[in-house]
Amino acid sequence: MRFMARQNQSNNLLNVLKPLEGVIKGNLTVEQKNILRDAVNLRVFSPALSDNLILILGCQRSGTTLALLMLQAHPQIQGIDETEFPSPFPFPSSIALYSHQLQKKSICLKLPEHIFNVEYIARHFPKVKILWIVRNPYSTISSMSALKNTQGSWIKRCGATELRRFIPFFPEIKQLDFDSLDEISLGAMVWKYKNQALEIYQEKGLQVFNFRYEDLIDNSQNMMSDILKFLDLPWSDRVLEYYKFHQPNKTYPGNTKGDRAIDSSRKSSKPKLTESEQNTIRSIAEDLIIQYGY
Numbered sequence: 241m242r243f244m245a246r247q248n249q250s251n252n253l254l255n256v257l258k259p260l261e262g263v264i265k266g267n268l269t270v271e272q273k274n275i276l277r278d279a280v281n282l283r284v285f286s287p288a289l290s291d292n293l294i295l296i297l298g299c300q301r302s303g304t305t306l307a308l309l310m311l312q313a314h315p316q317i318q319g320i321d322e323t324e325f326p327s328p329f330p331f332p333s334s335i336a337l338y339s340h341q342l343q344k345k346s347i348c349l350k351l352p353e354h355i356f357n358v359e360y361i362a363r364h365f366p367k368v369k370i371l372w373i374v375r376n377p378y379s380t381i382s383s384m385s386a387l388k389n390t391q392g393s394w395i396k397r398c399g400a401t402e403l404r405r406f407i408p409f410f411p412e413i414k415q416l417d418f419d420s421l422d423e424i425s426l427g428a429m430v431w432k433y434k435n436q437a438l439e440i441y442q443e444k445g446l447q448v449f450n451f452r453y454e455d456l457i458d459n460s461q462n463m464m465s466d467i468l469k470f471l472d473l474p475w476s477d478r479v480l481e482y483y484k485f486h487q488p489n490k491t492y493p494g495n496t497k498g499d500r501a502i503d504s505s506r507k508s509s510k511p512k513l514t515e516s517e518q519n520t521i522r523s524i525a526e527d528l529i530i531q532y533g534y
């Protein structure tokens with residue numbers, strides 16, 4: 241009874257505060273919007289409540305969606321994809337964190353687009369547990385290039401924007417001539433700098449579990465066991481049978497099917513790339529490629 245009463249109180253408060261989000265869309269400066277958003281979300285309490293928050297980070301097309309699908313099948317995890325947020329600023333409110341604590345659940349967000357928000361994450365969610373997935377660059381960049389819509393490939397649409405977000409951390413990016421970069425070179429730059437950002441999170445003292453997509457595919461049970469230990473959560477067979485718990489025929493970001501079991505063929509090391517393209521990638525990101533054993 242006490243639990244239900246406290247949960248109802250938190251839900252009522254959330255309902256009262258939610259309409260204020262509309263004010264944020266008004267004619268305010270970015271700084272004013274951020275201040276108001278933090279007030280609405282009671283962000284002052286977030287640091288103390290952030291120990292049940294999980295973030296899945298890494299470069300796009302690296303298996304972040306698969307990791308989310310597996311983890312949100314766990315009975316003590318609510319998984320949320322960044323595309324499911326109505327706001328471009330998807331971090332949970334203190335009320336949401338508190339409500340999940342009452343339910344003894346963790347919130348798991350997949351946020352590869354928000355890696356650059358490391359300062360905000362470190363300040364407001366210092367107890368967050370971060371899962372950082374890395375996939376070999378050849379498969380990653382090939383996948384970036386293959387993911388197309390009417391405006392072109394993912395690299396063409398998003399690559400330059402992603403890189404510019406990291407200029408404060410890697411000033412040399414500012415010197416790049418984006419117009420002269422071919423898709424493979426631009427994709428290699430994105431893979432390199434987004435994965436180098438891992439060191440910034442570690443320097444901030446945040447808890448990070450770094451793992452390879454290929455190891456998740458080849459040794460799913462062992463890898464998920466290690467991940468759940470890092471998250472201080474008990475083992476559940478559901479994480480391996482995740483495809484039984486997602487909507488049939490639903491397509492998740494990146495054309496990932498939630499009701500399909502792990503497909504080991506997707507980890508091919510150098511798919512659909514010419515030798516010249518492979519050499520280009522290696523010339524740009526060789527140190528990281530060697531570091532991760534690719």
